[in-house]
Amino acid sequence: xPEVTQTPSHQVTxxxxxxxxxCVPISNHLYFYWYRQILGQKVEFLVSFxxxxxxxxxxxxxxxxSVERPDGSNFTLKIRSTKLEDSAMYFxxxxxxxxxxxxxxxxxxxxxxx
Amino acid sequence: AxxxxxxxxxxxVSEGASLELRCNYSYGATPYLFWYVQSPGQGLQLLLxxxxxxxxxxxxxxxxxxxxxSQSSFNLRKPSVHWSDAAEYFCAVGAAxxxxxxxxxxxxxxxx
Numbered sequence: 001x002p003e004v005t006q007t008p009s010h011q012v013t014x015x016x017x018x019x020x021x022x023c024v025p026i027s028n029h030l031y032f033y034w035y036r037q038i039l040g041q042k043v044e045f046l047v048s049f050x051x052x053x054x055x056x057x058x059x060x061x062x063x064x065x066s067v068e069r070p071d072g073s074n075f076t077l078k079i080r081s082t083k084l085e086d087s088a089m090y091f092x093x094x095x096x097x098x099x100x101x102x103x104x105x106x107x108x109x110x111x112x113x114x
Numbered sequence: 115a116x117x118x119x120x121x122x123x124x125x126x127v128s129e130g131a132s133l134e135l136r137c138n139y140s141y142g143a144t145p146y147l148f149w150y151v152q153s154p155g156q157g158l159q160l161l162l163x164x165x166x167x168x169x170x171x172x173x174x175x176x177x178x179x180x181x182x183x184s185q186s187s188f189n190l191r192k193p194s195v196h197w198s199d200a201a202e203y204f205c206a207v208g209a210a211x212x213x214x215x216x217x218x219x220x221x222x223x224x225x226x
Contacts, residue, residue, distance in 0.1 A: 102148065
């Protein structure tokens, strides 16, 4: 069964460092998403991406964040200068359509900023 | 703006007993509704979804949910819980563009 894969599963980084979280969406999907879940809190939408551009972003997704689809398979989330409060589980998701279909989630990357 | 409320933070249920998890949503149009399950250290797995049609939807692992427009609810049920159902359950509403808004989650503990 096709699945969304994320790497690494756990990333520890020092405050102020840049991190790139990687995702390989399901191959025929066209819509891509990042969500995050701070420990003990709800899953929050960060950004959606379609046709090589951001289609929607939340207020969390400030200038420190960027997304990219550098080739035909990868979808990355970059945090330019990490802060302690960026520590969270980051989930990538993909869907075949923009609405009316389910999003498939990866296993997540746990980011710990120290 | 859309929102989802899961009133129960924790639920403890005995193995073999029935389970019902509550979900209330707020959304201006016809919602797309989802239930996801997250086992410890794992990602989010889709249990079931409602887009339109029959308001009682069947999902994986023996779960079902009923959409009640008049109550803005989408409660999840399972007739007989297994120990492996211990997990956190998230209700979500989807808008155009498939942006999901999640509830706070309900952690289910299963007693032997």
